[in-house]
Amino acid sequence: xxxxxxxxAVRQTGGDVRLSGISKTYGSFTAVHPLDLTVPRGSFFALLxxxxxxxxxxxxxxxxxxxxxxxxxxxxxxxxxxxxxxxxPVNTVFxxxxxxxxxxxxxxxxxxxxxxxxxxxxxxxxxxxxLVQLGEQARKKPHQLSGGQQQRVAVARALINHPRVxxxxxxxxxxxxxxxxxxxxxxxxxxxxxGITFVHVTHDQEEAMTMADTVAVMNGGRVEQLxxxxxxxxxxxxxxxxxxxxxxxxxxxxxxxxxGDDLLLDACGDRLVLPRARCGAPAAVGTKVLAGVRPEKxxxxxxxxxxxxxxxxxxxxxxxAEASFTGVATQYVLDSxxxxxxxxxxQNVDRDTRLVPGAEVVAHxxxxxxxxLDAAQDAGAGAEETA
Amino acid sequence: xxxxxxxAPPPLSPTAPERTPPRRRGRLTPYWLLLPGILxxxxxxxxxxxxxxxxxxxxxxxxxxxxxxxxxATYWDALSAxxxxxxxxxxxxxxxxxxxxxxxxxxxxxxxxxxxRWRNLIMVLVIxxxxxxxxxxxxxxxxxxxxxxxLVGALNTLHVLDVTGWLGWTAGDRVLATPLAxxxxxxxxxxxxxxxxxxxxxxxxxxxLHEASGDxxxxxxxxxxxxxxxxxxxxxxxxxxxTFIPATGDYVxxxxxxxxxxxxxxxxxxxxFLRVLDYPTAAALSFILMAAILLMVTVYIRRSGTEDLx
Numbered sequence: 010x011x012x013x014x015x016x017x018a019v020r021q022t023g024g025d026v027r028l029s030g031i032s033k034t035y036g037s038f039t040a041v042h043p044l045d046l047t048v049p050r051g052s053f054f055a056l057l058x059x060x061x062x063x064x065x066x067x068x069x070x071x072x073x074x075x076x077x078x079x080x081x082x083x084x085x086x087x088x089x090x091x092x093x094x095x096x097x098p099v100n101t102v103f104x105x106x107x108x109x110x111x112x113x114x115x116x117x118x119x120x121x122x123x124x125x126x127x128x129x130x131x132x133x134x135x136x137x138x139x140l141v142q143l144g145e146q147a148r149k150k151p152h153q154l155s156g157g158q159q160q161r162v163a164v165a166r167a168l169i170n171h172p173r174v175x176x177x178x179x180x181x182x183x184x185x186x187x188x189x190x191x192x193x194x195x196x197x198x199x200x201x202x203x204g205i206t207f208v209h210v211t212h213d214q215e216e217a218m219t220m221a222d223t224v225a226v227m228n229g230g231r232v233e234q235l236x237x238x239x240x241x242x243x244x245x246x247x248x249x250x251x252x253x254x255x256x257x258x259x260x261x262x263x264x265x266x267x268x269g270d271d272l273l274l275d276a277c278g279d280r281l282v283l284p285r286a287r288c289g290a291p292a293a294v295g296t297k298v299l300a301g302v303r304p305e306k307x308x309x310x311x312x313x314x315x316x317x318x319x320x321x322x323x324x325x326x327x328x329x330a331e332a333s334f335t336g337v338a339t340q341y342v343l344d345s346x347x348x349x350x351x352x353x354x355x356q357n358v359d360r361d362t363r364l365v366p367g368a369e370v371v372a373h374x375x376x377x378x379x380x381x382l383d384a385a386q387d388a389g390a391g392a393e394e395t396a
Numbered sequence: 397x398x399x400x401x402x403x404a405p406p407p408l409s410p411t412a413p414e415r416t417p418p419r420r421r422g423r424l425t426p427y428w429l430l431l432p433g434i435l436x437x438x439x440x441x442x443x444x445x446x447x448x449x450x451x452x453x454x455x456x457x458x459x460x461x462x463x464x465x466x467x468x469a470t471y472w473d474a475l476s477a478x479x480x481x482x483x484x485x486x487x488x489x490x491x492x493x494x495x496x497x498x499x500x501x502x503x504x505x506x507x508x509x510x511x512x513r514w515r516n517l518i519m520v521l522v523i524x525x526x527x528x529x530x531x532x533x534x535x536x537x538x539x540x541x542x543x544x545x546x547l548v549g550a551l552n553t554l555h556v557l558d559v560t561g562w563l564g565w566t567a568g569d570r571v572l573a574t575p576l577a578x579x580x581x582x583x584x585x586x587x588x589x590x591x592x593x594x595x596x597x598x599x600x601x602x603x604x605l606h607e608a609s610g611d612x613x614x615x616x617x618x619x620x621x622x623x624x625x626x627x628x629x630x631x632x633x634x635x636x637x638x639t640f641i642p643a644t645g646d647y648v649x650x651x652x653x654x655x656x657x658x659x660x661x662x663x664x665x666x667x668x669f670l671r672v673l674d675y676p677t678a679a680a681l682s683f684i685l686m687a688a689i690l691l692m693v694t695v696y697i698r699r700s701g702t703e704d705l706x
């Protein structure tokens with residue numbers, strides 16, 4: 010069974026990287042299930058997932074470093090499935106950079122040009138080193154550079170060949186947090202400047218959302234969902250996506266009745282409104298659904314002020330079990346009959362001093378921020394991986 | 397569990413005793429630890445060297461005894477008398493080293509990158525010859541290369557011996573007692589000393605460098621020339637040194653597999669010491685050999701530029 014995913018075209022029409030029914034098995038283990046994927050030319054595409062989800066294998070099949078068990082890889086109109094890596098117009102930035110330790114920075118960057126027999130590489134290499142701000146380091150050896158500089162050499166070494174597609178395999182994994190944030194912006198800038206298609210593999214959901222135009226969330230060798238970062242975040246179609254990208258609360262509920270375009274849900278005595286369009290599960294009266302809501306969409310009111318909460322909001326009563334102050338916000342965990350561990354993030358604008366552990370509260374949010382998922386799935390899927 | 401708190405070390409108080417300056421004995425400890433090694437070197441390396449050096453400048457005879465007369469002419473005499481043997485030693489050792497490299501590199505490459513679960517087995521097979529004596533192994537080659545044996549017969553039928561005979565490596569229809577036999581023996585005996593360092597340096601190469609090279613448009617042969625081989629240079633250098641140096645001074649192979657026409661400098665030294673009993677000439681030959689090897693090795697290391705490698 011193939012699942013088809015096509016990202017919205019970003020700049021130009023006509024997919025540049027096209028995977029058709031591609032799969033990879035090692036013995037009895039299936040790393041990648043048959044997959045169809047189109048990455049539009051010029052887009053910044055992220056394959057996001059926990060380790061072992063098949064994202065790196067997919068990337069390596071595009072690079073030619075891994076031969077697909079079934080299916081084909083095309084770049085534009087050219088089928089490259091059978092081409093060895095050195096004949097593919099594709100370059101890779103490896104996880105640990107894989108810079109040649111016996112060559113200096115200049116020769117590392119010039120490597121691809123020299124192999125293609127291009128003469129007079131000096132000007133090109135110098136321009137590329139300037140682009141990644143390493144012009145001064147040209148005659149140093151890789152081990153003399155810092156991690157961030159090595160990372161930029163790896164990008165320059167790949168980009169100088171003007172590949173049709175640049176593949177990045179967890180390129181920022183070895184850097185510390187601060188440098189990683191800086192390099193994310195740097196890579197994004199370079200991508201915008203050169204306009205080459207980037208396919209980026211990462212397990213860091215924030216990195217994927219910051220950099221990519223389109224994110225494909227992978228789980229167990231399959232693409233769970235594909236779309237623009239904001240779309241994935243706001244409209245997750247599976248609990249895995251909802252938990253892997255950020256945090257979600259799930260309330261087990263039953264469809265009570267329909268009212269216009271809304272579903273009215275019963276959740277242990279609380280009544281919730283869910284727009285029908287945001288319910289990704291069968292919505293017949295009596296079916297069980299998981300009603301999801303992001304912790305930052307929720308407001309808290311002390312039980313004494315419950316009357317002041319507007320009537321059109323979804324509400325859930327409970328007691329505060331934990332409260333942790335994080336500076337910008339306070340994270341509460343509520344104990345509610347409908348959802349035993351219900352997270353709420355409240356911005357520290359005006360802090361209500363009555364909101365301490367043990368306090369009776371009403372959590373309320375706009376029905377438009379509720380999403381409905383099939384109750385047959387594990388509500389905790391994907392939550393551990395990001396923890 | 398509550399006891400863990402009380403077991404914590406007491407906090408440093410400002411009244412804690414001031415650090416005493418390190419005692420004299422503490423400072424000498426490294427030197428005391430070096431002593432056994434230094435003693436060993438003095439006893440078994442330096443003293444024999446000094447003894448041999450003094451022997452090499454002695455004159456006299458076995459009956460009347462030798463005494464130091466600073467007779468440096470022995471060096472010149474020894475060198476001019478045995479120049480062909482010196483040259484032969486270097487040529488044979490160089491040929492054996494090149495053969496070892498040609499045979500050992502593919503083997504080491506196979507073990508490092510292709511052997512998979514057979515890696516350990518092949519490693520044991522490489523080292524296995526060491527379980528038997530050097531002498532026995534060399535004698536076995538006498539059987540392998542024996543006149544009229546299957547190997548020599550086959551080489552003869554294939555007219556290989558015509559070619560090697562024309563090159564002066566073999567004589568007539570025999571291989572034994574020819575330069576080729578000596579070089580074969582040297583190659584066989586020193587091959588593990590080439591394979592092991594080569595394997596070590598190949599095994600250290602990150603396989604992702606091969607992938608990166610392929611990704612950057614290098615076909616496999618180019619990857620080998622531009623990435624694998626340069627990165628294995630430390631192994632090539634140490635392997636060739638470990639092969640060339642002992643092979644130059646070797647005399648067993650020339651003795652067992654060669655003839656009087658294939659005598660190497662090691663054979664001359666052995667004869668001078670044990671048969672002719674001309675100790676000064678033997679000692680002088682040893683020093684000349686040592687100096688020549690040192691010189692060649694220095695030039696070689698400078699030229700190969702391995703100090704620049706990671």
